[in-house]
Amino acid sequence: MRIAFFVNSIEDETPNFSTTTLALAALNMGHDICYVTPEDFVLRDDDSLSVWGRVLPSSSYKKPETLHRDLQSDKSEAKRFDIGEIDVLFLRNDPSLDATNRPWAANIGVIFGRMAAQRGTLVVNDPDGLAQAQNKLYFQDFPSVVRPTTLISKNIVEIRAFIDGQKGGAIVKPLQGSGGKNVFKIASPKDQNLNQIFEAVSGEGYLIAQAYMPEATEGDVRFFMMNGRPLMREGKYAAFRRVPAKGEIRSNVHVGGGPAPVEVTDTMLKIAETVRPKLIQDGMFLVGLDIVGDKVLEINVFTPGGLNNLSTMYDTNFSESVITALEEKMTIRDGYNKRISNRELATL
Template structure:
C-alpha cells in the first residue's frame, strides 16, 4: 500500500506528532509512505494529477526521534508520482496554521483531495466533509444535547449580554483556530480587560463564546473515533485526559497541558454515539472528541493528536489499528472497482 501524508510543512513536524506514529506504523506494516505539503501538487494539461513527496530512507524505525531525523535529513528522497498510484492520501494538515501567513495553503488539502479521490485514491478524512468543517461553526451541526450553550458573533454588545446570562463565566476564542491559541475565560462582562481581549481576538474574525463548564478544571478527555466509533484495542480506548497547567484554562498539550490515563465511562460512550451519525455522513474517518462532563467542547477532524501519549500511558500502539483499517478500505475499493464513493469508503 502507498500512503501519502499531507502536512503543513516538513520542518513543522515533530517526533511526538500523531502523524509520526501513523507513518511509523505504516512502514512497520510494510507500506511505502510519502510526506506531501501544500505546494506539492501538480495538475497537468492532460488532466493527470501528480504529487511530489518526501520519502524517509530505510524501512523500519524503532524510535520516533530516528524517524523524524530521517524524514528531515539530507538522505530523504524526493519522488514524484501520479496520484492514481497512491492508495491513500491522509489529510493531516491544520488549516488554521496557514490562515494568516499562507492563506492560499490553508485548504489546499481539501481542494486537491477531491481531485485525488476522483482519480482513485482513498482520501481521509473525506475532503468534501472537511470543507464543511473549515471552522468551529461545523460543531453547531451536532445535537444540542452534546454542545455547550454557544454564541457566535463579532458584536461586543451581544457578547457582553451572553456573559451576563452565565454567572459561572464563559470561554471565548476565535471561530477559526486550534491548539489553544487566544482562548480566554471571562468571568464577568465587567472585567476591565474584556474590551482589549475582544479587540485582539476579533481581529481574527468571528468569536465563539461558550458557557464555562466547571468540570473543565479537571481537564478534558480526548477520545479518538475511527469509522465513527471509539477506537479501542485489547480493551483499552484511545483516550487521554488532558489536564491544564496551574492557572491555565486551556488543556491542550501544546499549551503545557499534561496527558494522563482516563477511564472511559458509559456516559462518554453515549456522547460518542450521539455524534456518530453525522461523522459517518461526512466521511470523517479519524476524529478527536474533546469532552468535559457531558458536553463536547470541540471535534477535531483535521489533526487530532495524542497517539504518542497513549502509547506511553497504555503501551498500546493504536496507530497500527488505524493503518489496518486503511488496508481494509483499499481491499474494499479494489473489490468494488470504483463503485463506492470516497465519502462512504472513508468510514466503512
C-alpha cells in the same frame, strides 16, 4: 499500499506528532509512505495529477525520533508519484496554521484531495466533509444535546449580554483557530479585560462564547473515534485526559497540559454514539472529541493529536489499528464490483 501524509510543512513536523506515529506504524507494517505538503501537487494539461512526495531513506525504524531525524535530513528525497501510485492520501494539515501567512495553502489539501479522490485514491478524512469544517461553525451542526450553551458573534454588546447570562462565566475564543490560541475565561461582563480581549480576538474574525463548565478545571478528555466508533485496541479505549497546567484554563499539551490515563464512562460513550451519524455522513475517518462533563467542546477533524501519548500510557499501539483500518478499506474497495464513493469508503 502507499500512504501519502499531507502536512503543513516538513520543517514543522516533530517526533511527537500523531502523523509521525502513524507513519512509523505504516512502515513497520510493510507499507510505503511519503510526506506531501501544499507545494507538492502538479495538475497537467492532460488532466493528470501527480505529487512530489518526500521519501525516507529506510523502510525500517524503531523510534519516531529516528524517522523524524531522517525526514528532516538530506537523506530524505523528493520523488514524483502519479496520483494512481498513491493508495491513500491522509490529510493531516491544520488549515488555521496557514490562514494568515499562507492563505493560499489553507485549502489546498481539500482542493487537491477532491481531485485525488475523483481519480481513485482513498482520501481521509473525506475532503468534501473537511470543506464543511474549515472553522468551528461546523460543530454547530452536531446535536445540541452534546454542545455547551454557545453564542457566535462579532458584536461586543451581544457578547456582554451572553456572558451576563452565564452564572459561571464564559470562555471566549476565535471561530477560526486551533491549539488553544487566544482562549480566555471571562468571569462577568464587567471584567476589565473584556474590551482588550475582544479587540485582540475579534481581529481574527467571529468569536465564540461558550458557557464555562466547572468540570474543565480537571481538564478535558481527548477521545478518538475511527469510522464513527470509539477507537479501541486490546480492550482499551483511545482516550486520555489532558490536565491543564497550574493557573492555565487550556488543556492543550503544547501549552503545558499533561496527559493522564482516563476511565471511559457511559456518558462519554453516549456522546460518541450521539455524534456518530454526523461523522459517518461526512466521511470523518479519524477524529478527536474534546469532552468535558457531558458536553463536547470541540471536534478535531483535521489533526487530532495524542496517539503517541496513548501508546506509552496504555502499552498498546493504536496507530497500528488505524493503519489496519486503511488496509481493510483497500480490500473493500477492490472487492466492489461498482465504484464506491470516497465519503462512503472513508468510514466503512
